[in-house]
Amino acid sequence: MKRENESQAYLTFALGAEKFAITVESVQEIVELDQVTKVPNAPEYMLGIINLRGKVLPLLDTRLKLGLPKTEITKKSRIMVLDIEAGDDKNVQIGALVDVAKEVIQLQPEEIQEAPDFENYKTQAPITGLVNNQGDITMIMDIARIFNTSEILHLEQSVI
Amino acid sequence: MDNNQKRFIADALDLLNDLDEGLMQLETNPKASAPLEQVFRTMHTIKGGANMFGFAPIGEMAHQLEALFDLVRQGKMQVTDALISVTLQAFDKVRDLLKEKEESKINNAAALKDHLNAAAELVVQHAQADAGMEAVGTTRKDELATYFIRVTPTVPVTGDGNHQLVFIMLDLEALGTAHTRAFQKENNEILHWHQFLATTTSPAEIESFFLFVDHECKYEVTRLSPGNILEDEAFLQCTTAFNENRISWQELMDAAGASAEKLKARETEELGIDDQNASVAKKKSVNDAIIKVSKRKIDDLLNWISELIILQAQLVNVSEASNNVALNGVSEQLEMITNRLRDTSLEIGLVPIETLVTKFKRLVRDLSKSLNKKVNFLSEGADTEMDKDVIEMMAEPMIHLIRNAIDHGIGLPGERKASGKSEYGTVKLKAFNSSTYVNIIISDDGKGIDKDAVLRKAIEKGLTSADAQLTDEEILNLIFHPGLSTAAKVSDVSGRGVGMDAVKQKIYELRGSISIKSEKGKGTSFHIKLPLSRSIIEGMLVSVAETRYVVPLNAIERIDRIPYEALDRQDKVNKTVVVNEQPLPVLSIRKQFHHEENPPKTTDIISVLVNGMRKGIAVDRIEGKMQTVLKPLGDAYQKQDFISGSTILGNGKLALVLDPSRLFSFNHM
Structure with a gap:
């Protein structure tokens, strides 16, 4: 993540009552939830595959991946199409299901505070910072660290 | 590494292939000038490029060998087995180095040291041997004349094969101006060649080219006239007419006489035009319509x-x-x-499989030498085109098959003679297209697969029961089973690399198929069928509950519809079901992966052949055959490798493409 003296743009979204933000660079677009094709024998957080205008993307449940209860599908459910670096100059596209996709905000580096340890999130500290706007807390997430786990890295050879 | 260096490496790897080809031609025909020039030129290009782009050790290696071949060119040195071997091995090392990812590893001078020494050794040997000897030089003091050469092979030879005769015809062409026509049978085998050759080489010398292939062909060299009458358009038309059987031998001779007269008359007017330069220029322009695209x-x-x-x-x-x-x-x-x-x-995206063929020729050469066997490698349809990635992925399995053919199939010359065969064994590669498939047949005329031995071994290892009634085909298919090797002892050759199961696995990954035919004492032939494209598949669309699946068509043997309850008899996911009056182990996709309610009344059983065994996949319903584009599932699903990808249906919905053999191994069936 860049730590320059300029403001950066973040996309905010909600998982349950909590508000999160990720850098917009990794967000390609936001789409509504349509048809999901389930892939047998996959972990529960991997909801299946979706067809994004001819491109096949895996869809992940962001809440399950973070150790929260499964996402309830509502009219507000959205898919964030993310472009994640997977090493070797390779980028991986995935869809991440969230409860609500909110807005794009600009943040100055000094507005972001160090993140304390979060015991209730199972993933190893994907929260890199906090923004405290008069008690309204937004957690900044390192999106690559959540989804760029080992399963994303070595795939190419198994898919012909 | 920068882009220029990368480009040089890509080019150099291609050049090394050409070099292999040239060196092997030179080996079969040490006196030929065309391959010698080609080898020399190629080395020179490699040397220049390597030095320019900062790969000095490779440049040095090429320089040393180039110097050796320059001696050969000047007639001061002979082409020997040692020279060819040293050169081949040196460039093998260069090839390995060029495949490294880092510049420092490519420039590993120590790796080339032995090869440099070997080359230097040859120079020393040559200097000693040459001490008293006169330079040999090519003698070309005979008069210019035009000859007709007719060659009829008595053994099967194909135009793109590696039989010496093919190279001899090319070498003869290099002696002067030539027009060669090969008459082929439908299967590409050469019936005979007609060559019109204008050269200063004497007829005796021309005939000496055939010295070593005496027993494999009939040839006649006839002098038509003095001078190069191939310059005369009228005579050229006569040669075509003669080749097409439109005029008789006598008429051809008359035309030759007339052209010679005409030629003489013209020569007195203007003094000689060098036709040879023109023919060289023509040869070079053949490639100019090709562009390289990344x-x-x-x-x-x-x-x-x-x-x-x-x-x-x-x-x-x-x-x-x-x-x-x-x-x-x-x-x-x-x-x-x-x-x-x-x-x-x-x-x-398709390229001819020619590059593979060169590799195989090399393999056959090295292997037959080390095993003391005499093997003729014939190839047919080397211009058949395939996806570049597929070619690369198929190299290893095909090398394995060829290796097997030479190691196990073809016997030693003595053994072959005793069983009434020619000392030379034949390994044949045939490639051709049929609809959306590429077919590759690799065959040999060796001992054939011993079916009894295979069966005995399979029973011994518990792969099949002693009282099972297996057809010949089923027995042969057992060799693809992992853990079955019929070789009495594991040799250096066959013990290395992949086994037959890996060969089959690779072909299945490419959604192809492989079948065997083998007759004891007569030989074995493998028929590989691969789809032309890796991304377009032909499959059977089926549905299970709400999900659509595609089963690749190449895997499907037959389809039966049975009542759904037949799957229910035991409360197990997979079990044997009687289909078509035969017990069949069946895996139900619904029971395995979907727990939806409301099962259908009937279920369709798709029979597939996995490792030579027939197995069934139970689905709810067959929807129909389709041709579609395969899309990778994305990085998230590598553990579900029994699904090779997905495909988008006409209505925008997705279907999952199954990999049958992985589906069963995933479920331990």
């Missing part, structure tokens, strides 16, 4: 076209639903153009 660009193009195909299928759906005649018309037109675009663009 693989990535082609892949991009194909990706876009795949998306176009999907979008186009959706358009058909929408327009049919709209009942708009004009829209339907446009959509049909678009469909036609899309299909053409798909076919054309698929062809762009």
Whole structure:
């Protein structure tokens, strides 16, 4: 993540009552939830595959991946199409299901505070910072660290 | 490494292939000038490039060997087995180095040290041997004359094979101006060659080219006239007419006489034109219509076209639903153009399998030498085109098959003679297209597979029961089973690398198939069938509950419909079910992966052949055959490798493409 003296743009979204933000660079677009094709024998957080205008993307449940209860599908459910670096100059596209996709905000580096340890999130500290706007807390997430786990890295050879 | 260096490496790897080819030609025909020039030129190019782009050790290596071949060119040194071997091995090392990823590893001078020493050794040997000897030089003091050479092979030879005769014909061409025509049978075997050759080489010397192939062909060399009458257009027309049997031998001779007269008359007017330069220039211009395009660009193009195909299928759906005649018309037109675009663009990414053939020739040469066997390698259809990636992926399995053929199939010359065969064994590679498949047949005329031994071993290892009634085909297919090797002892050759099960696995990964035919004492032949494209698949669309699956058509043996309860008899996911009056282990996709309610009344059993065993996949319903674009599932699903990808249906929904053999191994069946 860049730590320059300029403001950066973040996309905010909600998982349950909590508000999160990720850098917009990794967000390609936001789409509504349509048809999901389930892939047998996959972990529960991997909801299946979706067809994004001819491109096949895996869809992940962001809440399950973070150790929260499964996402309830509502009219507000959205898919964030993310472009994640997977090493070797390779980028991986995935869809991440969230409860609500909110807005794009600009943040100055000094507005972001160090993140304390979060015991209730199972993933190893994907929260890199906090923004405290008069008690309204937004957690900044390192999106690559959540989804760029080992399963994303070595795939190419198994898919012909 | 910068782009220039990368480009040099790609070019150099191609050049090394050419070099191998040239060196092998030179080995069979040490006196030939065409391959010698080619080898020399290629080394020179490699040397220049390597030095320019900062690979000095490789440049040095090429320089040393180039110097050796320069001696040969000047007639001061002979082509020897040692020279060829040293050169081949040195460039093998260079090839290995060039495949390294880092510049520092490529420039590993220590790795080339032994080879440099070997080359230096040859120079020393040569200097000693040459001390008293005169330079040999090529003697070309005979008068210029035009000859007719007719060669009829008495053993099977194909134009693109590696039989010496093929190279001899090329070498003869290099002696002067030549017009060669090969008469072939339908299977590409050469009936005979007609060559018109204008040269200063004497007839005795021309005949000496055939010294070592005396027993494998009939040849006659006839002097037609003095001078190079091939310069005369009228005579050229006569040679064509003669080749096509339109004029008699006598008429040809008369024409030759007339042309010689004419030639003489003209020569007194203007003094000699050198025709040889013109023919060299002509040969060089053949390649000029080829451009190099990076693989990535082609892949991009194909990706876009795949998306176009999907979008186009959706358009058909929408327009049919709209009942708009004009829209339907446009959509049909678009469909036609899309299909053409798909076919054309698929062809762009295809390259001839020629590169593989060169590799195989080399393999056959090295292997037959080390095993003391005499092996003739014939290839047919080396211009058959395949996807570049597929060619690369198939190299290893095919090398394995050829290796097996030489190691196990073809016997030692003595053994072969005793069983009434020619001392020379034949390994044949035949490639051809049929509909959307590429066919490759690798055959040998060796001992054949001992079916009894295979069966005995399979029973011994518990792969099949002693009282099972297996057909010949089923027995032969057992060799693809992992853990079955019929070789009495594991030799250096066959023990290395992949086994037959890996060969089959690779071919299945490419969604191809392989079948064997073998007759004891007569030989073995493997028939590999591969889809032309890796991304376009032919499959059977089926449904299970709400999910659609595609089973690749190449795997399907038969389809039966049985009552769903037949799967229910035991409360197990997979079990044997009687289908078509035979017990069949069946895996139900519904029971295994879907727990939805309301099972259907009947279930369709798709029989597939996995490791030579027939197994069944139970699905709810067959929807129909389809041709579609395979899309990778994305990085998240590597653990579900029994699904090779997905495909987008006309209505925009996704279907999952199954990999049958992985499906069963995943479920331990």
